[in-house]
Amino acid sequence: xxxxxxxxxxxxxxxxxxxxxxxxxxxxxxxxxxxxxxxxxxxxxxxxxxxxxxxxxxxxxxxxxxxxxxxxxxxxxxxxxxxxxxxxxxxxxxxxxxxxxxxxxxxxxxxxxxxxxxxxxxxxxxxxxxxxxxxxxxxxxxxxxxxxxxxxxxxxxxxxxxxxxxxxxxxxxxxxxxxxxxxxxxxxxxxxxxxxxxxxxxxxxxxxxxxxxxxxxxxxxxxxxxxxxxxxxxxxxxxxxxxxxxxxxxxxxxxxxxxxxxxxxxxxxxxxxxxxxxxxxxxxxxxxxx
Amino acid sequence: xxxxxxxxxxxxxxxxxxxxxxxxxxxxxxxxxxxxxxxxxxxxxxxxxxxxxxxxxxxxxxxxxxxxxxxxxxxxxxxxxxxxxxxxxxxxxxxxxxxxxxxxxxxxxxxxxxxxxxxxxxxxxxxxxxxxxxxxxxxxxxxxxxxxxxxxxxxxxxxxxxxxxxxxxxxxxxxxxxxxxxxxxxxxxxxxxxxxxxxxxxxxxxxxxxxxxxxxxxxxxxxxxxxxxxxxxxxxxxxxxxxxxxxxxxxxxxxxxxxxxxxxxxxxxxxxxxxxxxxxxxxxxxxxxxxxxxxxxxxxxxxxxxxxxxxxxxxxxxxxxxxxxxxxxxxxxxxxxxxxxxxxxxx
Numbered sequence: 288x289x290x291x292x293x294x295x296x297x298x299x300x301x302x303x304x305x306x307x308x309x310x311x312x313x314x315x316x317x318x319x320x321x322x323x324x325x326x327x328x329x330x331x332x333x334x335x336x337x338x339x340x341x342x343x344x345x346x347x348x349x350x351x352x353x354x355x356x357x358x359x360x361x362x363x364x365x366x367x368x369x370x371x372x373x374x375x376x377x378x379x380x381x382x383x384x385x386x387x388x389x390x391x392x393x394x395x396x397x398x399x400x401x402x403x404x405x406x407x408x409x410x411x412x413x414x415x416x417x418x419x420x421x422x423x424x425x426x427x428x429x430x431x432x433x434x435x436x437x438x439x440x441x442x443x444x445x446x447x448x449x450x451x452x453x454x455x456x457x458x459x460x461x462x463x464x465x466x467x468x469x470x471x472x473x474x475x476x477x478x479x480x481x482x483x484x485x486x487x488x489x490x491x492x493x494x495x496x497x498x499x500x501x502x503x504x505x506x507x508x509x510x511x512x513x514x515x516x517x518x519x520x521x522x523x524x525x526x527x528x529x530x531x532x533x534x535x536x537x538x539x540x541x542x543x544x545x546x547x548x549x550x551x552x553x554x555x556x557x558x559x560x561x562x563x564x565x566x567x568x569x570x571x572x573x574x575x576x577x
Numbered sequence: 578x579x580x581x582x583x584x585x586x587x588x589x590x591x592x593x594x595x596x597x598x599x600x601x602x603x604x605x606x607x608x609x610x611x612x613x614x615x616x617x618x619x620x621x622x623x624x625x626x627x628x629x630x631x632x633x634x635x636x637x638x639x640x641x642x643x644x645x646x647x648x649x650x651x652x653x654x655x656x657x658x659x660x661x662x663x664x665x666x667x668x669x670x671x672x673x674x675x676x677x678x679x680x681x682x683x684x685x686x687x688x689x690x691x692x693x694x695x696x697x698x699x700x701x702x703x704x705x706x707x708x709x710x711x712x713x714x715x716x717x718x719x720x721x722x723x724x725x726x727x728x729x730x731x732x733x734x735x736x737x738x739x740x741x742x743x744x745x746x747x748x749x750x751x752x753x754x755x756x757x758x759x760x761x762x763x764x765x766x767x768x769x770x771x772x773x774x775x776x777x778x779x780x781x782x783x784x785x786x787x788x789x790x791x792x793x794x795x796x797x798x799x800x801x802x803x804x805x806x807x808x809x810x811x812x813x814x815x816x817x818x819x820x821x822x823x824x825x826x827x828x829x830x831x832x833x834x835x836x837x838x839x840x841x842x843x844x845x846x847x848x849x850x851x852x853x854x855x856x857x858x859x860x861x862x863x864x865x866x867x868x869x870x871x872x873x874x875x876x877x878x879x880x881x882x883x884x885x886x887x888x889x890x891x892x893x894x895x896x897x898x899x900x901x902x903x904x905x906x907x908x909x910x911x912x913x914x915x916x917x918x919x920x921x922x923x924x
Contacts, residue, residue: 455669481891496632527902530901533868
């Protein structure tokens with residue numbers, strides 16, 4: 288089968304994990320792996336794997352626009368602000384893994400198809416990817432819900448300096464995305480970093496106050512949407528099925544990473560890279576190869 | 578020995594003890610009566626701080642801003658303080674409005690190994706010309722050198738002091754001495770201590786902290802606080818009088834507020850229940866107690882077993898959602914066999 292070339296900007300943990308996933312893809316291949324630091328571990332690793340690399344970051348793609356059709360941006364929100372207009376001018380499909388909030392917010396299971404007609408999509412946050420499908424299922428069964436709250440706990444080791452320095456943006460972006468995708472009037476996001484050893488697996492708890500919840504129906508809807516998410520995030524699973532306790536409905540999902548480059552406890556990063564690659568594959572299949 | 582600053586968290590940690598049901602009237606009375614008693618700061622708000630009113634840790638009856646505004650009207654010499662944990666509250670939605678409402682001092686708290694998440698917030702408070710203190714929560718879970726490393730980060734962000742929070746009441750006096758001494762030796766800013774009473778050591782540990790060089794004591798009148806409660810400030814003040822250590826506190830006034838105002842807002846005596854004892858032994862966040870009790874009843878398991886299991890999993894403050902999962906798992910296990918947790922698991 289023909290393969291579609293992708294570029295990856297950012298050679299850190301996320302960029303490298305993306306690279307591993309792209310190399311395994313039946314439909315994608317890596318045409319450019321670009322960063323800024325020639326001594327980065329990521330660049331060296333990619334070179335040893337025979338992947339074209341550059342230390343010129345976005346300029347590598349500007350200078351050689353044919354190296355890729357889809358670009359993953361795994362740099363930072365600030366750098367993506369510079370990259371976004373350049374990628375738009377080059378007419379590349381940009382998949383932004385930073386919390387820049389520039390492109391259209393994407394939760395592949397909910398609006399993946401819609402996103403294919405955009406030029407820049409954003410993967411929100413890991414807490415958003417993990418919890419929004421569950422919140423969506425809640426609202427489907429109980430559209431009268433007025434408030435949804437999510438708690439994302441992440442292993443400390445798996446929260447990079449970017450997340451730590453911008454913890455406010457994480458909570459606000461996640462909250463805004465819950466409202467946007469589910470239509471719930473009010474939402475709240477809480478993030479907890481747990482340093483326990485061995486590292487804890489990424490988990491998301493979704494709460495809603497529902498006086499008379501239809502638990503059986505909630506179970507059905509949640510099982511269905513979890514199954515759909517598992518199509519692109521195999522390690523996504525329910526650990527606490529919807530239960531009514533203390534005047535609220537509680538559901539918890541866990542995300543075990545695929546362990547491509549990042550460790551398995553980094554489900555928070557895996558859910559983002561898996562989502563990004565699934566959208567890239569869809570775009571390649573329906574917008575380029577079709 | 579430097580003069581000790583007393584931070585009064587009765588209207589913050591005490592919020593846990595009454596299910597976050599503080600009213601503006603209660604805050605008004607408390608602050609008007611405690612004003613002028615020599616307290617450095619009265620900290621007001623939800624037990625988990627600004628923005629923490631939630632299904633996860635408990636909904637507040639009164640909003641953060643209503644609480645702070647009520648307190649602001651009564652306080653002149655005493656600073657109005659508040660608490661915030663990044664991840665619960667944000668600058669835009671919580672901290673900036675709180676400062677606009679007249680807060681003088683903010684304690685920014687985080688789990689004791691995660692100080693770098695407090696940078697934005699400490700810097701913001703200092704840029705606004707207000708006082709910022711760093712709080713290392715659940716300090717019993719890290720070694721003194723690690724705690725110093727984290728405290729140094731807070732110092733570099735501009736914190737005016739670092740307070741060790743014994744959130745689980747799991748400290749033994751030797752641990753207090755070693756840790757406080759390590760921080761005092763390594764920092765240029767004051768070191769503080771916030772105790773919990775799970776092992777009946779809150780006053781003793783606070784006293785020990787002062788002896789080891791701490792110059793900020795964070796406690797509550799009547800000991801009102803999460804779980805077994807906190808260092809009972811009027812008792813510590815009395816103890817310091819006996820030691821002839823100058824506190825600047827008006828002991829009779831604090832006793833009166835404790836006796837007349839705090840007792841009136843208490844829903845139950847502040848005592849060490851067996852689940853608070855287990856919580857301290859297991860090293861689990863004190864404020865989990867009411868949630869654990871509810872889950873134990875709902876799923877028909879022993880609250881003590883839940884605490885032991887939470888301790889084993891190294892659950893930290895803010896992870897209350899684990900309680901339901903653990904309770905359900907224990908209920909499931911109970912169907913198979915009826916073993917109860919052995920206390921050796923706690924050592």
